[in-house]
Amino acid sequence: MLNLVLFGPPGAGKGTQADFLIEKFKLIHLSTGDMLRKQIAEETPLGLEAKSYMDKGFLVPDSIVIGMIKSILQNDKEAKGYIFDGFPRTVAQAKALDVILNENETPVSGMFCLCVEKDELVNRLLFRGKTSGRTDDQDVSIIENRIQVYNEKTMPIKDYYLEQNKYYMIDGMGSVEEIAERLSNTVATL
Numbered sequence: 001m002l003n004l005v006l007f008g009p010p011g012a013g014k015g016t017q018a019d020f021l022i023e024k025f026k027l028i029h030l031s032t033g034d035m036l037r038k039q040i041a042e043e044t045p046l047g048l049e050a051k052s053y054m055d056k057g058f059l060v061p062d063s064i065v066i067g068m069i070k071s072i073l074q075n076d077k078e079a080k081g082y083i084f085d086g087f088p089r090t091v092a093q094a095k096a097l098d099v100i101l102n103e104n105e106t107p108v109s110g111m112f113c114l115c116v117e118k119d120e121l122v123n124r125l126l127f128r129g130k131t132s133g134r135t136d137d138q139d140v141s142i143i144e145n146r147i148q149v150y151n152e153k154t155m156p157i158k159d160y161y162l163e164q165n166k167y168y169m170i171d172g173m174g175s176v177e178e179i180a181e182r183l184s185n186t187v188a189t190l
């Protein structure tokens with residue numbers, strides 16, 4: 001079983017690259033951002049709570065996202081593997097993911113960090129904001145906040161996976177195809 005964590009700042013291209021990996025390695029895509037946006041669209045109580053954080057560019061509480069991932073992993077034990085996109089985003093989430101996966105005896109295979117320069121991130125997000133309609137992609141101060149939250153809360157996860165020899169750095173600059181090739185070549189070495 002292949003369990004891949006796609007890691008990187010907002011705008012690094014995690015969702016785009018996840019699409020390539022799903023196709024190539026036949027994995028299931030788990031994006032906590034997509035799951036939360038679905039809850040918001042359906043106006044569920046969880047969605048309403050999450051929206052208040054997402055609109056400002058803050059992280060949704062760990063308990064909410066861990067609960068969502070847990071319920072999926074506990075109910076689908078037949079999958080060939082997963083791509084975790086946008087999860088984990090805190091060390092507490094990374095530890096919780098290990099506990100859930102260890103129960104299923106299917107540990108994380110590798111964590112792939114897409115590295116992209118900050119100016120490029122902001123440009124990509126503003127461009128996406130025009131086409132996707134995502135409000136958190138349309139305001140530079142919210143984008144700046146999300147990048148700051150990534151540096152403070154999410155970056156420390158790198159050390160967590162480094163200690164387990166599961167950290168892989170991928171150059172996230174260049175064309176979508178170039179990045180996809182780098183990424184799948186590295187995944188294929190696992």
Ligand code: AMP
Pocket residue numbers: 010032033034036053054057058059060061062065085086087088089090093136146
């Ligand atoms: P994304 O689509 O991954 O860029 O996520 C959009 C927003 O959803 C983030 O800015 C957070 O507010 C929230 N979010 C998504 N995944 C997580 C997570 N794993 N932990 C906390 N908040 C999350």
